[in-house]
Amino acid sequence: MLLPTIKVGLMDPYQLSVLRELGDHGSVAATARALGVSPSAVSQSLAALQRKFKAPLTQKRGRSVELTDAGQALAVAAIAVSEAITRAEATVDEFVGGIDRTVRVSAFHSAAMSFFPGLAALEHTEGFPVVECVDEDVDRVSFPALTASYDIVIAHRMSHTPPWPRDRLAVLSLLREPMDVAMHSSHDLAMKKTLKPMDLVGTTWISTHAGFSPADMLDAVAAAAGYPMRVVHRINDFSTAAAMVSEGGHLALLPRHTVRIPASQDVVLRPLEDVQTVRHVDMLVRPERVVHRAVSVVIDALRGIAQTHVQNPSLRSAHAKESTR
Template sequence: MLEVRRLKLLAEFARRGSIAATAEALGYTASAVSQQLAALEREAGVPLLDRTARSAELTDAGRRLAARAEEILGLVEVAEAELSAQAEAPMGRIAVTAFPTAAVAFAPALAHGLADYPGLTFVLRQTRLGDGLSQVRGGEVDIALVDDWTGSLSQQVPASLEVFRLRRDPLVLVVPADHPLSDPERPVDLRALRDEPWMAAPPGEPSRQAVDRLLDEVGGTGPVPWEFEGLHTILSLVARGLGITAVPALALAAADRDVAVRRIPGCTLAREVYAVTRAASVRRPAVAVTLRTLYAAARQTGPILPAT
């Protein structure tokens, strides 16, 4: 009989493409993954991997079984969800991964909202760009908070995942508290700010691409003189009067108060923030209550922006 845990390894190998990447994703050693996949081959009675000295890839039988493994694992999770739905209160471990600004912004509301469930063990992790979907699909976490600047994420995720829109997160202008534009009565004119010392994330980061597009719309500016990894670092430097920036509003949830935030007239640049979970796990009480808490957190979190 095929062992479910080994089927999970095979499905993860199909997604990752190598034994080393599979081991890293699941927290095993490469040797352990290789041994378990070899044991699965013995259970199946046919070769599942075509191994060479340097690599391994799925055989035709391996690809067919990996596809079935996804279905089997989904059915197992549905069965677990149906059983846990009979519980009177959410229990067990719930793991959420989030991009950094969401992790910082939502953590207080999540901690407060889930405190009423003593049987629930909650874990919140930060994830690197683009890893959230693969982690939730692979079962490493139950829910992933992801952002999308393209507006097309909900059409790109596989059918095994369910996407819940939490909020729209617009790009806003942030200046030091003693900057002339800290006066809300003063109109924002980006063209007049082209020669200011702008700060932004490194090229390639989604927020940096949004800033570049924003400035391109007003004729561009000189090279951004300061580039820093992490929006919170950028905001702390703006608070110290070292420059100005534009960031998604959610990044300001835990920002230094010595800044002024202004809407950008005519700016439509924004990202969508989503919670993504496996469709098979939506009925689990622990997942359901965490999603409800995230909805509430998304509506409570963030700065109150001026009207202009």
């Protein structure tokens, strides 16, 4: 944790961290919530930091507050300051084992189902830190801001969407996971081994809310087909979507590795051609937190769990392969 009493030249690392949070959250109120302080405390820290520079660091845009170019440059420098201090703390922590801290991990719903049980199984393993798991099912653009509250944020995006902000975050890959078209085994398209966007024209869909990976991918499918896809239900929970697919004639996009569907649900999968269908499942971590031994231990554990999912396909994936007609 950054200590307000530590000085680096004329700058206070705590004030720098406040500026950094403001850049991530876009308002004094949201920054205050992220830091667990009052809005007036945030304003005072920003005012104190501003007095040390001639160039303005912030500017108002409507109801939000954004960083100027000078403010953004200083916020990037603040990351390096925070990382240096944390690395020094971690060096000392090595002498006492280095895992005496709680590691907070957030994940979107399907990732939570895939990764959190594995972390829970390691709870009483010697040399494994205490882990707090939290389900945070947010849209794609909201994941980076979660790193203010969590050591590790498991996030997802499609290949064709903007990359994560690597200038202020460490981005560590967990999975590159294809999204397949799910349907009942009696659906006309189940006779095909693979599908193309034009095959999906005129079908009806169970998709997620806008900003989530399946909705992003369905937009790309529609663009490739040259026709809109008709969405009749908006369901973020993949298990619910699969259960609905098993009872009707709708289609859904489901991840290949991280969703388990009971074999009793007569759902088959078909891969898509001619469109990017890969979902990136990544760990977003602030650079200064990666150096903590406790955090690195949990990162390694998550990578091991991810590898297990790839090497041992779910029942749903196996059933889909066997159901080709």
